[in-house]
Amino acid sequence: MSKVRVCVICGGKRAGGPSRRSFVDDIEPCSKCRKKYLSKGVLLVEAKEDRAHPEDTPTMTGSVLVLKNDAFKQLFEMPIPPRKIAFVEVGIIEMIANELKK
Numbered sequence: 001m002s003k004v005r006v007c008v009i010c011g012g013k014r015a016g017g018p019s020r021r022s023f024v025d026d027i028e029p030c031s032k033c034r035k036k037y038l039s040k041g042v043l044l045v046e047a048k049e050d051r052a053h054p055e056d057t058p059t060m061t062g063s064v065l066v067l068k069n070d071a072f073k074q075l076f077e078m079p080i081p082p083r084k085i086a087f088v089e090v091g092i093i094e095m096i097a098n099e100l101k102k
């Protein structure tokens with residue numbers, strides 16, 4: 001199986017093409033984005049579990065969001081993950097994005 005290595009933050013923002021599905025072990029953002037975004041926030045990565053094959057690695061849907069550290073702690077009531085990356089179920093990012101628009 002070939003894997004596409006794109007930075008989930010800036011790679012995901014590039015226009016066009018089919019949805020950029022990637023795998024959970026490839027989510028490390030490029031060093032630029034890590035410095036720019038993850039120094040102050042936590043990267044949320046939306047991932048879908050394959051219910052028929054729960055032992056497989058969840059597939060990223062392509063949705064990502066960076067939440068500021070404070071917002072993350074408030075929303076999730078848990079400590080900041082050490083790598084500043086957290087997986088969320090499908091729908092959570094949309095929910096937060098809608099919440100932030102208010």
Ligand SMILES: [Zn+2]
Pocket residue numbers: 007008009010011029030031032033034
């Ligand atoms: Zn990047």
